[in-house]
Amino acid sequence: MPGLIHGLDAAKIASNLEAVRDRVGDRVEVVAATKYVPLEEMGALAEAGVGLVGESRQQDLAAKHERWGDAFVWDFIGNLQSRKVRRLLPICRLIHSVATDSALDQLGRHGGPETEVLVEVNVAGEQGKGGVAPADLGAFLERCPVRASGLMTMPPFSTDPEGSRPHFARLAELAAEHGLERLSMGTSQDWTVAVEEGATTIRLGTALYV
Secondary structure (H helix, E strand, C coil): CCCCCCCCCHHHHHHHHHHHHHHHHHHCEEEEECCCCCHHHHHHHHHHCCCEEEECCHHHHHHHHHHHHHHCEEEECCCCCHHHHHHHCCCCCEEEEECCHHHHHHHHHHCCCCCEEEEEECCCCCCCCCCECHHHHHHHHHHCCCEEEEEECCCCCCCCHHHHHHHHHHHHHHHHHCCCCEEECCCCCCHHHHHHCCCCEEEECHHHHC
16 A cells, blocks of 8 residues: 655646646646645645645544645545534535445435435446446435535546546446436546546546656
8 A cells, every 4th residue: 555645846746637638628626635645745736836635534534624724625536434424515526436235324414405426337247346236226226315516436446547448437327317417436546548538537646646
């Protein structure tokens, strides 16, 4: 598992971010994934012009939000524990990983008209991996008590970005079938393929920082 990234260079991040934005244009959001960015290093992201960040742990998001607050717009992109929903909603623009009925229950209790989420789909049907099965997606969306504006997926790990393409294409098909606009898919190793398949949000870590 990667360790925390120290010594972040704001100029390098700004250059990497500009290069990505030059390729994707205005239609694709770039979320800076901050799971491995320490609290004290978040200032380098702000200095680099990063505006949208995605955190994977509720406790880390709360700590970083308390310190950096309005410096960023905050998304939650990690595995969602339903008992954390109440704490996430006040500080997150968007939760990317809703996939259980217990999470839907908490969204019904604590969400409001402004609440927006993405539903995580286990497109590849991987055992032990979170996400709604494609066949169950329609019923899950019907049960969602807040606005589900799109879908998210994490395809099986592959050293070849092309290995992710069929999974991204399938997610785009599912979104179209259900009239959903947002597609959160693609990370540092396969974001270019994700964009080609219709991603509207990509979640980048090392592609920005290294």
